[in-house]
Amino acid sequence: MKTKKKSLRNLKISTRITLATVFGVLIPMTTIILFGTFFYSAFSTYFNLKTLDSSTYSVVNVFQWNQLLNGLADELISDHSDSRKLNEIDTIAKPAEKTGSLIYISNSSGDFYTNSDKKTVFQAANKIIPVNTKKNTYCVTAKGMVLLTHAASDNEEYLILIADPDYTLNDVINETSIEGFNKIIYGRTAIVLAIILLVFFVTALVLSFFTASTIIKPIRKLEEGAHEIAQGNLDYVIDYDSTNEIGETVDSFNKMTDRLRESMHWKNEAEESKREIIAGVAHDMRTPMTSVKGYVEGLIDGIADTPEKQERYLNRIYESTLSMEKLLDELLTVSKLETGKISLDFQKIRVNDFLADCENSIGLYLEKKGIINTYDNKCSDEAYVMLDSDQFQRVVRNIVSNAVRYSKKDVQCVIKFSAREYKKTVIFAIEDNGIGISSENLPKIFDSFYRADPARSQVSEGSGLGLYICKQIVELHEGRIWASSKEGEGTTIHIALNKITD
Numbered sequence: 001m002k003t004k005k006k007s008l009r010n011l012k013i014s015t016r017i018t019l020a021t022v023f024g025v026l027i028p029m030t031t032i033i034l035f036g037t038f039f040y041s042a043f044s045t046y047f048n049l050k051t052l053d054s055s056t057y058s059v060v061n062v063f064q065w066n067q068l069l070n071g072l073a074d075e076l077i078s079d080h081s082d083s084r085k086l087n088e089i090d091t092i093a094k095p096a097e098k099t100g101s102l103i104y105i106s107n108s109s110g111d112f113y114t115n116s117d118k119k120t121v122f123q124a125a126n127k128i129i130p131v132n133t134k135k136n137t138y139c140v141t142a143k144g145m146v147l148l149t150h151a152a153s154d155n156e157e158y159l160i161l162i163a164d165p166d167y168t169l170n171d172v173i174n175e176t177s178i179e180g181f182n183k184i185i186y187g188r189t190a191i192v193l194a195i196i197l198l199v200f201f202v203t204a205l206v207l208s209f210f211t212a213s214t215i216i217k218p219i220r221k222l223e224e225g226a227h228e229i230a231q232g233n234l235d236y237v238i239d240y241d242s243t244n245e246i247g248e249t250v251d252s253f254n255k256m257t258d259r260l261r262e263s264m265h266w267k268n269e270a271e272e273s274k275r276e277i278i279a280g281v282a283h284d285m286r287t288p289m290t291s292v293k294g295y296v297e298g299l300i301d302g303i304a305d306t307p308e309k310q311e312r313y314l315n316r317i318y319e320s321t322l323s324m325e326k327l328l329d330e331l332l333t334v335s336k337l338e339t340g341k342i343s344l345d346f347q348k349i350r351v352n353d354f355l356a357d358c359e360n361s362i363g364l365y366l367e368k369k370g371i372i373n374t375y376d377n378k379c380s381d382e383a384y385v386m387l388d389s390d391q392f393q394r395v396v397r398n399i400v401s402n403a404v405r406y407s408k409k410d411v412q413c414v415i416k417f418s419a420r421e422y423k424k425t426v427i428f429a430i431e432d433n434g435i436g437i438s439s440e441n442l443p444k445i446f447d448s449f450y451r452a453d454p455a456r457s458q459v460s461e462g463s464g465l466g467l468y469i470c471k472q473i474v475e476l477h478e479g480r481i482w483a484s485s486k487e488g489e490g491t492t493i494h495i496a497l498n499k500i501t502d
Contacts, residue, residue, distance in 0.1 A: 065147060068096055069160065073151035076105070076158045082112075089113050101164040107156050125163035133159060140167065218246045225253060234261040285327065288320035295320075330465040337472040344388040344476055348500060351383040351426055355419055358396055366415060371404060376418040383421045384500040391473050396430070398466040399493045403432035406491075426499050431492040437485040445483055446471040467493075 071092045075085055090113075093103050097115050104121040105113040114121060125131045128144040137148040145167035151158045218240045228236035234257055240250045295313040304310040336342035355377055366373045400415060407413035416431040437445060446467050474481040474495055485491035 065096075065145075065162075068092065069147060069149055069162075072105070072160055073149065073158075076112075076151045076160075077153035077156075086113060096162065096164075099164065100166045101162055104159075104161045106159045112158065121161060121163055124165050125161060128163065128165065131161070133161075142168070144168075215246065218242070218250060222246075222250060222253060225250075225257075229257060229260070234264060285324060288323045291320040292317050327465075330469065333469055334465055334472070337469065337476070342476075344391055346386045346388055346477075348384050349387040349389060350381065351379045351385060351419060351421070352377065352381060354385075354387065354389065354392070355379075355417065357389070358393070358417065361393070362396060362400055366400070366404075369404065369413075371407075372412060372414045374414070374416045376416065379419050379421040379426060383426055385426055385497045386500065387477065387497075388473075392477070395470045395473050395495070398470050399430045402466055403430065403434055403491070406434045407432065408435055421499070424499055424501065425496050428495040428497075429492055431490065433490040436487040436489050437483070437491055438487045442483060442485055446481065 072089060075088045075092065078085065080088070089105065093113075093115065096103065102121040102124050103113070103115050104111075104118055106118075111118055122131060124144075125146045125148075128141060128146050129137070129139045131137070131146065131148060133148070135148070136150065137146055139146045144163065144165040146164075147160075147162040149160050151160065221238050221240055225236055225238040236257065237254055238250045240247060242250070295317045298304050299310065299313055304313045333342070355375065359375055363373055403415050404413060411433065414433050416429075418429045418431070420427050420429075470493075471481050474497075477497060479495060479497040481493065481495050483491060483493050
């Protein structure tokens with residue numbers, strides 16, 4: 001029962017309207033046919049429509065005699081053989097012969113068909129009315145009835161004469177017959193018409209109510225949902241499960257609500273991120289600015305009263321301005337990345353060539369700092385990726401800088417570079433043996449202004465934008481970056497890029 005109800009709910013609106021229209025016509029038509037059959041049965045029984053067994057005049061009887069004449073004429077002018085025509089005429093004429101009617105048919109050859117003889121038929125006809133064989137005659141008098149007509153084909157002309165001395169005009173003056181006819185025509189017809197109109201009205205009413213209820217109900221749900229959304233209730237879900245047009249609209253409406261909810265979520269997160277960035281910039285700028293201010297005041301107040309102190313103060317001021325410049329540069333880079341105003345120069349780069357460049361440039365930097373670095377390249381010479389080499393070098397430098405910054409003070413810092421080639425991707429990994437990151441903080445390291453060690457406040461110790469910039473650049477390369485770490489043992493940053501396979 002539930003499945004049937006659901007299937008009805010899934011009917012398309014166009015199908016429902018079509019069905020309502022079809023049933024709106026079919027049901028009344030069926031009713032008309034049923035009542036018409038009943039009416040015809042009663043009517044034919046009352047007026048003897050089935051056979052010519054009445055010898056009294058009536059309107060319906062006149063129709064029957066006309067039908068008899070037409071049937072005889074049609075058969076006579078047909079292409080049938082004479083023997084077949086005689087057989088057919090005998091069949092057609094039998095009902096009239098049973099009422100005592102005399103029938104005579106002739107053609108150019110003479111007598112063609114008669115149920116008596118020519119003389120007898122003409123004598124009977126002349127007693128009723130003088131017969132003129134050249135003129136069609138349809139006569140009903142108190143003496144009887146005479147029917148005379150002609151039928152002509154391309155090759156032959158026929159004369160048809162029917163005479164019935166026993167046919168009377170009783171019904172013409174019999175008001176009971178007329179009253180009976182009026183009673184049936186006006187009484188029963190009025191009832192039938194009333195019933196038909198009633199069926200039409202009830203059918204239209206029921207189908208309209210059914211169609212309207214199945215359409216209006218979900219539309220009201222849509223209206224209610226739109227009102228809830230307008231009031232800010234983005235958790236509201238319209239409960240209407242159907243695959244028809246309204247069901248699709250409801251589904252789209254619910255999806256729109258989900259998108260709005262997600263949009264509001266991202267908007268709130270963006271606002272929160274914006275507030276964090278402002279707070280982070282204010283926090284990170286305050287320390288170097290305070291340092292600059294303090295050393296400048298020392299110079300103004302004459303505290304740095306020796307050339308050595310003055311030089312030391314000026315060097316500190318210079319370092320602080322460099323830190324602020326670095327922060328501003330990273331903020332500008334973030335702004336360009338987020339607004340899409342940074343353009344990347346993609347080129348087809350062999351992975352081995354890129355790793356060799358990294359080893360030459362970054363390896364020299366690490367050696368100067370006394371840091372051990374190793375390379376483990378498992379890529380073939382045919383492994384290529386699309387890279388902006390300069391920007392991707394920046395990604396590697398930022399990761400390496402983070403590894404150096406968060407290395408252990410009492411342990412030799414070791415950084416391992418590795419590359420693995422797969423069917424569709426190349427995965428780079430930069431592994432260190434530093435302090436590591438807790439599982440709680442690991443998902444946050446690619447957020448803006450995040451520091452693994454919150455105690456570090458100097459910009460020189462990291463702005464918290466390095467890995468965020470890495471993430472943005474990698475995603476512009478249609479790649480993916482993630483981290484694995486174990487607190488106290490080190491961190492590995494993984495980067496996956498699509499390999500060029502053609």
